Amino acid sequence: MRDSLPMKNTSATPLGAGAKRSTPPGGLQAWLPRLVLAPSVAISLFFVYGFMLWTFVLSLTSSRMLPSYDFVGFGQYARLMANERWWVASTNLMIFGVLFVVICLVIGSLLAILLDQKIRQEGALRTIYLYPMALSFIVTGVVWKWLLNPQLGIQAMVQGWGFESFRFDWIVDPDMAIYTLVIAAVWQASGFVMALFLAGLRGIDDSIIKAAQLDGASLPRIYWRVVMPCLRPVVFSAVMILAHIAIKSFDLVVALTGGGPGYATDLPATFMYAHAFTRAQIGLGSASAMLMLGGVLAILIPYLYSELRSRKHG
Amino acid sequence: MANVIRRQTPAARLGRGLLYGVLILAALFYILPLVVMLMTSVKPLSEISAGSLLSFPQNPTFAPWTKAWGEACTGMRCDGVGGYFWNSFAIVIPAVLISTTIGALNGYALTKWRFKGSELVFALMLFGCFIPFQVVLLPMAQTLGWLGISSSRAGLILVHVVFGIAFTTLFFRNFYVGIPNELVSAAKLDGAGFFRIFWRILLPVSAPIIVVSVIWQFTQIWNDFLFGVAFSAHNTQPVTVALNNLVNTSTGVREYNVDMAAAMIAALPTLVVYVLAGKYFVRGLTAGSVKG
Numbered sequence: 001m002r003d004s005l006p007m008k009n010t011s012a013t014p015l016g017a018g019a020k021r022s023t024p025p026g027g028l029q030a031w032l033p034r035l036v037l038a039p040s041v042a043i044s045l046f047f048v049y050g051f052m053l054w055t056f057v058l059s060l061t062s063s064r065m066l067p068s069y070d071f072v073g074f075g076q077y078a079r080l081m082a083n084e085r086w087w088v089a090s091t092n093l094m095i096f097g098v099l100f101v102v103i104c105l106v107i108g109s110l111l112a113i114l115l116d117q118k119i120r121q122e123g124a125l126r127t128i129y130l131y132p133m134a135l136s137f138i139v140t141g142v143v144w145k146w147l148l149n150p151q152l153g154i155q156a157m158v159q160g161w162g163f164e165s166f167r168f169d170w171i172v173d174p175d176m177a178i179y180t181l182v183i184a185a186v187w188q189a190s191g192f193v194m195a196l197f198l199a200g201l202r203g204i205d206d207s208i209i210k211a212a213q214l215d216g217a218s219l220p221r222i223y224w225r226v227v228m229p230c231l232r233p234v235v236f237s238a239v240m241i242l243a244h245i246a247i248k249s250f251d252l253v254v255a256l257t258g259g260g261p262g263y264a265t266d267l268p269a270t271f272m273y274a275h276a277f278t279r280a281q282i283g284l285g286s287a288s289a290m291l292m293l294g295g296v297l298a299i300l301i302p303y304l305y306s307e308l309r310s311r312k313h314g
Numbered sequence: 315m316a317n318v319i320r321r322q323t324p325a326a327r328l329g330r331g332l333l334y335g336v337l338i339l340a341a342l343f344y345i346l347p348l349v350v351m352l353m354t355s356v357k358p359l360s361e362i363s364a365g366s367l368l369s370f371p372q373n374p375t376f377a378p379w380t381k382a383w384g385e386a387c388t389g390m391r392c393d394g395v396g397g398y399f400w401n402s403f404a405i406v407i408p409a410v411l412i413s414t415t416i417g418a419l420n421g422y423a424l425t426k427w428r429f430k431g432s433e434l435v436f437a438l439m440l441f442g443c444f445i446p447f448q449v450v451l452l453p454m455a456q457t458l459g460w461l462g463i464s465s466s467r468a469g470l471i472l473v474h475v476v477f478g479i480a481f482t483t484l485f486f487r488n489f490y491v492g493i494p495n496e497l498v499s500a501a502k503l504d505g506a507g508f509f510r511i512f513w514r515i516l517l518p519v520s521a522p523i524i525v526v527s528v529i530w531q532f533t534q535i536w537n538d539f540l541f542g543v544a545f546s547a548h549n550t551q552p553v554t555v556a557l558n559n560l561v562n563t564s565t566g567v568r569e570y571n572v573d574m575a576a577a578m579i580a581a582l583p584t585l586v587v588y589v590l591a592g593k594y595f596v597r598g599l600t601a602g603s604v605k606g
Contacts, residue, residue, distance in 0.1 A: 029507050032427075032509075033423035033427035033432075033508060034423075036419050036508070037423050037432075037435055040416060041438065043479065044438055044439045044442055044480070047454070047476045047477070048441065048445060048450070051449065051450040051453040052445070054453040055453060067456065107340075111337075117333060119334075125337055125340075125341055127589075127592055129340065130595075131344070131588055131589075133595075134585055134587070134588035135537070135584065135585070136536070136539065136580060137537070138537075138539050138554045138557055142557065142558075142574075142576075143347050143350070143351050143574075144347065145561070146351070146574065152363065156366065156367070187343070187344065191344060247446055254543075254558060255539075255561070269446070269448055272448045273451075273544070276452055285452070289451070292446045293446055296444060
């Protein structure tokens with residue numbers, strides 16, 4: 001199809017009716033695939049790439065309530081770097097992101113390995129582990145806000161059992177509130193990591209494990225030395241997806257802590273929204289959005305690079 | 315079977331017991347919040363303040379559910395989340411149908427009608443899956459204003475279609491790559507055109523990936539909060555935004571049972587989809603992350 005006649009038709013010698021009949025679908029058919037893709041490409045160029053550029057331009061202006069195009073260079077980035085709330089948000093993202101990713105990986109891989117031991121009712125257990133992923137982060141936030149409520153939630157329940165000195169009031173404690181986000185987010189996403197690992201485990205050739213068993217290796221040793229290295233791509237994908245969820249986390253913070261107490265649990269996503277939409281600081285908000293994009297690219301580019309490499313070699 | 319049982323030593327049996335113990339504990343961790351949410355939503359307020367989180371409802375009542383649906387205050391208005399529940403459907407259904415259709419055609423064109431630069435087109439579009447949406451919020455708000463559809467359902471549908479086609483294209487492209495080219499080539503030789511081949515050859519085998527794409531888009535758009543809160547007005551809000559407003563409205567006594575009932579209402583559609591089609595849900599989640 002690709003190297004058919006339209007090319008020749010443009011050449012100087014007119015080929016006449018005979019040539020037309022030998023290109024059965026005609027010019028339109030050759031262009032149809034491109035025509036079908038054109039709107040999506042246009043959408044992507046405008047709404048993704050164009051908007052990224054637009055936000056970057058905004059981040060170089062002094063825009064407040066409304067976008068204005070009065071350029072101030074990288075002044076907004078300098079203001080951002082001097083903004084204490086931004087540093088709280090960034091530090092929170094580091095704490096939240098690292099704990100969220102690591103705990104999800106540990107719980108997810110452990111559950112997957114345990115479920116892979118020919119368990120009865122595996123399907124039912126899998127369904128239970130994974131269902132939180134179907135919920136909205138807003139629902140998750142509302143539920144955990146209730147569970148973590150010191151007066152009526154888990155703390156009150158355990159105290160009611162007779163452990164009067166039991167304390168679990170992290171959600172109202174500025175130093176600990178960030179960890180409540182980790183708990184709720186892990187609850188929601190660790191089952192998904194389990195599903196990823198289980199799919200990976202099922203894809204491993206049994207004969208490798210059997211061979212290791214014949215060599216007398218113990219089961220934990222086999223998993224650590226033989227199976228885990230095979231799952232490296234799964235770990236990599238999981239880290240990538242989880243880090244991505246962490247950077248984008250917005251709804252969970254809004255529903256669970258509202259960024260509070262004070263702004264103790266602000267994340268860059270909530271910082272951006274607050275400044276761009278409610279505090280009339282469009283320039284500053286745009287600058288923070290660009291830094292978020294930078295964070296995503298810092299994770300994405302090594303990932304895509306290794307994906308492309310492994311595809312070439314694999 | 316028989317010799318498997320005979321080989322079980324007491325130590326092995328203990329290990330098995332421990333294994334099940336851990337798995338069941340984990341199951342409790344995941345299921346209890348849902349149980350608590352459901353039980354709290356049918357308890358009267360007096361029972362909530364007197365009893366504990368896990369105490370079984372003594373006098374179950376559906377009053378919190380009807381209140382959450384039709385009367386509870388979400389911000390300034392007090393007409394429950396029911397209207398917003400239908401809002402969500404009015405946004406989700408068109409957005410899912412349009413984005414899935416476009417994704418299917420894109421995936422088909424990218425795999426069965428490859429042309430110079432088609433891989434580049436795919437890579438270009440794929441990037442849309444990864445951007446943090448904060449980076450498009452402000453330009454989007456202004457563009458919706460120019461188009462005259464800011465704060466409308468049509469505007470939200472547009473936003474979800476625009477940022478959904480990257481995912482749907484990815485799903486269909488990865489699926490169609492696995493369909494042998496011979497059939498398509500033969501049909502091309504017979505003179506069948508672009509749409510005819512799609513309709514007669516690709517579409518009949520696409521059921522699994524259509525289900526994956528529809529479920530993925532449905533849960534994504536239903537659960538969306540960021541676009542909903544940024545681009546809606548009080549009468550076009552999706553249910554997630556209404557739920558958040560309801561929980562954070564501070565007038566009078568905090569009615570936790572109504573909060574939980576509203577959360578259940580907002581969660582039910584995606585939970586039902588998950589229970590009915592969990593297999594496809596998992597496939598959507600893992601598409602693009604686990605190769606193949």
